[in-house]
Amino acid sequence: MYKILLEDLPKLYAQMAQNADVYMPLRRGNELNFEKWNNEAIVDLESLKTVNTPKDLFLPQIENLYSSQVVGTKINIENVPVFDKTVVLFGVKACDVRAIEVLDNVYLQGDFVDEFYKARREKSIIISLACNTPAKTCFCSAFDIDPSSPQSDVRTWICNEYMYFDFTDEKHEKYERFYDMIKEFLTEADESEVAPLQKEIQEKINTLPFSGICLEKFTPENMLSIFNSSEWEHLYRPCIGCGTCTYSCPTCQCYDIRDHQSKCGGILKYRCWDSCMYPDFTLMAHGNPRFTQKERFRQRFMHKLLYHPEKYDGQFGCVGCGRCVNKCPVSLNILKVIKTIGGDENDTK
Amino acid sequence: MIQNNDNQIPMVGIITEIFEETSDVKTFRVVNSKGDKAFDHMPGQCAMLGVPGVGEAMFSISSSPTNTKFMEFSIKRVGVLTEYLHKLEPGDQITIRGPYGNAFPVDTALKGQNILFVAGGIALAPLRSAIRYVFDKREDYGYVDILYGARSPKDLVYRREIEKSWTEKPNTNVFLTIDRPDEDWDGHIGFVPDYFKKIGFSTDKVVVVCGPPIMIKFVLAILLEMGFKKEQVFTTLELRMKCGIGKCGRCNIGPKYVCVDGPVFRVDELDHIPDEF
Ligand code: SF4
Ligand code: SF4
Ligand code: FES
Numbered sequence: 138m139y140k141i142l143l144e145d146l147p148k149l150y151a152q153m154a155q156n157a158d159v160y161m162p163l164r165r166g167n168e169l170n171f172e173k174w175n176n177e178a179i180v181d182l183e184s185l186k187t188v189n190t191p192k193d194l195f196l197p198q199i200e201n202l203y204s205s206q207v208v209g210t211k212i213n214i215e216n217v218p219v220f221d222k223t224v225v226l227f228g229v230k231a232c233d234v235r236a237i238e239v240l241d242n243v244y245l246q247g248d249f250v251d252e253f254y255k256a257r258r259e260k261s262i263i264i265s266l267a268c269n270t271p272a273k274t275c276f277c278s279a280f281d282i283d284p285s286s287p288q289s290d291v292r293t294w295i296c297n298e299y300m301y302f303d304f305t306d307e308k309h310e311k312y313e314r315f316y317d318m319i320k321e322f323l324t325e326a327d328e329s330e331v332a333p334l335q336k337e338i339q340e341k342i343n344t345l346p347f348s349g350i351c352l353e354k355f356t357p358e359n360m361l362s363i364f365n366s367s368e369w370e371h372l373y374r375p376c377i378g379c380g381t382c383t384y385s386c387p388t389c390q391c392y393d394i395r396d397h398q399s400k401c402g403g404i405l406k407y408r409c410w411d412s413c414m415y416p417d418f419t420l421m422a423h424g425n426p427r428f429t430q431k432e433r434f435r436q437r438f439m440h441k442l443l444y445h446p447e448k449y450d451g452q453f454g455c456v457g458c459g460r461c462v463n464k465c466p467v468s469l470n471i472l473k474v475i476k477t478i479g480g481d482e483n484d485t486k
Numbered sequence: 487m488i489q490n491n492d493n494q495i496p497m498v499g500i501i502t503e504i505f506e507e508t509s510d511v512k513t514f515r516v517v518n519s520k521g522d523k524a525f526d527h528m529p530g531q532c533a534m535l536g537v538p539g540v541g542e543a544m545f546s547i548s549s550s551p552t553n554t555k556f557m558e559f560s561i562k563r564v565g566v567l568t569e570y571l572h573k574l575e576p577g578d579q580i581t582i583r584g585p586y587g588n589a590f591p592v593d594t595a596l597k598g599q600n601i602l603f604v605a606g607g608i609a610l611a612p613l614r615s616a617i618r619y620v621f622d623k624r625e626d627y628g629y630v631d632i633l634y635g636a637r638s639p640k641d642l643v644y645r646r647e648i649e650k651s652w653t654e655k656p657n658t659n660v661f662l663t664i665d666r667p668d669e670d671w672d673g674h675i676g677f678v679p680d681y682f683k684k685i686g687f688s689t690d691k692v693v694v695v696c697g698p699p700i701m702i703k704f705v706l707a708i709l710l711e712m713g714f715k716k717e718q719v720f721t722t723l724e725l726r727m728k729c730g731i732g733k734c735g736r737c738n739i740g741p742k743y744v745c746v747d748g749p750v751f752r753v754d755e756l757d758h759i760p761d762e763f
């Protein structure tokens with residue numbers, strides 16, 4: 138383990154920025170977002186939740202796939218440049234780290250690998266940061282995420298006047314490079330120096346209102362009975378289908394593919410975020426299998442709590458970041474769904 | 487099955503011939519820009535066809551893998567893209583990428599078996615790939631029954647091919663039906679499920695059913711009633727698709743992504759998928 142004086146961090150940022158695009162929580166007005174660091178940036182590592190999520194770096198809101206020129210009836214397809222930069226994501230909270238694992242499963246596993254995602258993800262270095270003050274809406278611990286000891290390439294803690302660094306896999310070429318990048322600022326430290334902080338965080342987590350929310354009922358055997366539950370009928374009612382919950386979610390992963398007719402004659406094929414909450418998401422020429430908002434609403438939560446875990450070895454598609462809890466204009470969210478569908482264990486929560 | 491890197495980037499396809507099947511279905515013969523078959527596939531697999539600036543959609547490949555020269559797609563005019571495709575002429579270019587999805591188990595569960603193909607309307611298109619594959623390797627399979635129905639005689643796709651070729655094959659029975667009486671028709675009249683019941687097939691066969699969801703549901707019910715097991719029956723699901731590679735989430739149903747886990751499902755597999763199809 139290593140440490141650096143907090144007041145020396147700007148020097149460390151500058152050093153990193155010489156070798157990579159460094160994204161970290163930057164404050165602009167009262168918004169906090171992962172943005173590219175520069176000299177003037179106002180870094181805020183203490184506040185918990187960024188509006189956007191690290192997802193943006195790997196699955197941008199808009200990504201070009203290819204372009205085509207159409208001359209008469211002839212088509213010419215041109216590839217777009219492949220993303221080829223080292224991106225350092227600094228100060229990623231434990232829930233968002235897990236969210237990237239969720240995306241990795243979808244985009245890097247299976248019969249096909251998503252080459253666009255892979256190009257962005259491959260060279261990235263994720264530096265997580267323990268959450269000193271978890272928020273009331275956090276329920277990461279329900280998904281076995283430990284914010285006192287986040288899992289990622291490089292792990293950090295802010296404790297007293299130091300930031301502590303721990304390298305998960307110092308042998309890995311990627312981290313070696315990163316270590317070389319910043320080693321001049323680091324001094325040796327001992328794990329015992331952050332242990333009290335870790336304990337303090339764990340204690341705080343245990344007192345959060347939703348940290349003990351019970352997910353036991355969400356198993357493959359219960360999938361169909363949950364799907365057919367009569368609770369959806371009233372649960373979904375307030376939902377206005379705005380899609381905010383999907384756009385602000387670090388694990389929501391659906392996209393649309395569209396054309397953009399550019400002024401110079403080319404047609405750009407791009408993908409952009411989409412939402413299962415929208416009526417046209419599954420609309421086909423002969424009808425829509427998710428006919429009302431009830432079916433769409435149900436799909437989002439079934440996917441996170443049942444379909445994704447069934448496909449990916451029990452890993453939930455929600456990381457308990459609480460963003461949808463904060464953002465939904467009608468105060469609907471996955472907590473309500475878990476409490477209502479998840480059965481008696483949650484009655485008192 | 488790891489595909490090429492550019493699995494979301496299409497190649498140029500050239501339409502070489504167009505056949506008018508019905509008033510709203512055309513079959514397009516497609517090759518790549520070198521004049522060859524764009525890629526290999528198995529019966530039941532699909533490809534994304536598109537026109538830049540107009541759109542892109544998934545279509546089943548209706549030619550057999552045994553055809554190594556070109557691919558065919560039978561496309562019904564239902565929306566903006568298909569409307570556009572119907573206006574194209576031989577020599578025109580489109581985009582094509584694939585193959586996507588799984589296939590009918592022609593080399594496994596169907597091999598050596600008697601087979602019953604059941605289709606309604608345009609859904610004969612994916613089955614045609616399998617049917618022709620079976621005919622091209624006739625000695626590998628037992629008896630073949632084909633039950634096909636459409637709204638009217640004019641809506642039967644591949645009608646000439648069926649009458650000229652399929653009915654002539656050894657150990658093969660073709661049953662055709664149309665929904666309502668028609669001057670041009672002296673064959674059976676009635677819906678596919680009803681005709682199915684009337685014919686009363688024996689259960690010593692593997693069944694492949696494709697058609698509108700409602701037809702599939704009725705046929706499945708009758709099959710079970712007649713003593714067929716769900717494990718003997720294969721069908722296809724149709725959901726909206728965008729990426730074709732199991733990423734965009736569009737075709738997700740239960741823990742499955744139809745673009746990679748389907749479109750072909752053995753009917754007992756559907757028991758563990760929410761009824762959203
Ligand atoms: S649950 Fe809330 S945020 Fe999500 S679509 Fe419905 S109204 Fe919008
Ligand atoms: S569903 Fe809500 S709480 Fe769960 S990861 Fe998404 S935004 Fe966060
Ligand atoms: S079409 Fe994109 S996941 Fe199936």
